Amino acid sequence: MMTERTPRVLLAKPGLDGHDRGVKVVALALRDAGFEVIYTGLRQSPEAIVNIAAQEAVDVIGLSILSGSHLPICARMRDVIEEAGLEDKLWIVGGNIPHGDRPKLEKLGVNRVFPTGSPFDEIVSYLKEQLP
């Protein structure tokens, strides 16, 4: 069930990847679905992303990665999330993520991977289910 407060989603682009069509489209879709969306812009370090997540008290941290660097980036991300004690946040990753890498990301603590082409409905209903 959704709480009174509008759920807040942080969408971020870690690393140097400049492909931001997908993340902007998902931001617009989530906004239309009633979420509050904060988008970091490009080239964010895991530290910067986690700082914003803490300051803005977001419910969801969403990363968009299309450069193929998702494994090293998410490994660093996990360490920073743990240091900041934000393991309770829902952590999702979208982008060009090969099938074989999805379990690896889940092992790092990613709650759900939404590969390129995931329908908006699927993302929205997943978030609505998972958020208290």
Added chain:
Amino acid sequence: MSPKKIDLEPVVLESGIEVKPVYGPDDVRASATDLPVGGPGEFPFTRGIHKLMYRARPWTMRQYSGFGTAEDTNQRFHYLIERGQTGLNVAFDLPSQIGLDSDDPMAAGEVGRVGMSVDTLADMETAFEGVDLNKITVSLTINGSATTMIAMYAAMAEKRGYDLQSLRGTAQNDILKEFVGRSTWIFPVEPSVKLVGDTIEYCAQHIPKYSPVSVCGYHIRESGANPVQEMAYAFLIAKAYTDHSLARGLDIDEFAGRLSFNFDIHGNLFEQVAKFRAGRRLWASIVKGYGAKNPKSMWLRMIAGGGGGGLTIEQPENNIARGAYYALISALSGTQTMALCSYDEAYTIPTEKAARISLRTMQILIHEMGLTDTVDPLGGSYFVETLTNEMEVKIRAVMDEVEQQGGIVKAISEGAIQAQVARQAYLYEKGVFDGTVKKVGVNVFREEEGDDDHDVSYHPFNEEDTARQLAKLAKVRAERDSAAVESCLAALKEAATRGDNVMPATIEAVKAMATVGEITGVLKSVYGAYQEPLAF
């Protein structure tokens, strides 16, 4: 007996033009604009910039390639050249593209990942070992750090004994579109445009056959723009560089002939062909309006192909068929150079096999399909001529609208174009999800199991490449004359601070083995860094 009435669903192209079931001479007449069709090789070049087009020389085949170290990339270059490729299109890794050295902490995990890693002139030299730069023209897909990479390319060529007066090649170097899509910007908008101006001026004076800028509608379309906006925004951007260069005192005929373009091909075949035919004559009339005398200044020289946005992760082998149609469209459109996204490119750096299939696709068009036999084979079609007229009107209208609102530089600085393009990408995706936009294998004719990912092998990312690159960089740093590097960097800083053309000082710096990161660092200390407007 009254004829049976058939209710037809309306057909509306992405550009908003409604397609009639039948076209005739009246449609061509009714839609005519002020610009004539003209003959090939004649103003306004609707039918092609050359009289004989492919009959005299087929398009250049230039697959985008590069990965890992310069050694890895050099091998791929030779692989493609040995198989009949006639040009090179260099992919750089992200650190090189945004001016970071491989040993920069921000570059961790990104070295050699999406292209080849270049830190110093030594890498540029390795990349082109054994490549005859008179026979194979090289296009550098580089933007944010373009001044440095053009300097390295020129220094490399000069070191190998090529005469800069006759050296050909292209740099993408279209920074304004990077703010809209692709995003390898470094500096704020204004100094970024100034740096593009530096390369235009320097090349006009010292490397006159080199094309310093390839204005890209391509990435704007990939980011969500429709074909009309793709052309309109590209022309506005090209006009911005032109205005800047004229303001620096260059004559239009000194540089306009060396501006080239890069456009995207996916979507409706006829809409794309009409887009290029309309674009060619519109650009010719724009340049003529600047007072150009040389017809070559008015040529819309272009690379067209790619079509990455049209490819799908689902049923990836279908992308081979899509690529073949994109190549066909490109040939019917009179492009000078073709590059195709490979069928696995929605996932990964193409395998040798995938890159070869793309090359063979273009060669089949030349050798089996008769696409080079006659000029502009769709010219004179009632439909294509009408659509060409309608596209010209639409492109002009979008250009006028942006100009009335203060121009493209302002619109990009404020994020207005980015917002417009993102909104359109959203509407397109919504259309795919609700089925109003049909994509085969995605929302129609899906396979139930294993639709994505099968039969695609991923380019192996080699951690050892990073180690080798870091070792090479460390060796160069240790062996170079650091006092010389320091003084070159100081001279560069002085030139940038004074507002001089930075190219001469950059060339001296790269010859002294200054790194991409060091040179970019100096420029950043003068110009500052770009901050993205995030309103969308």
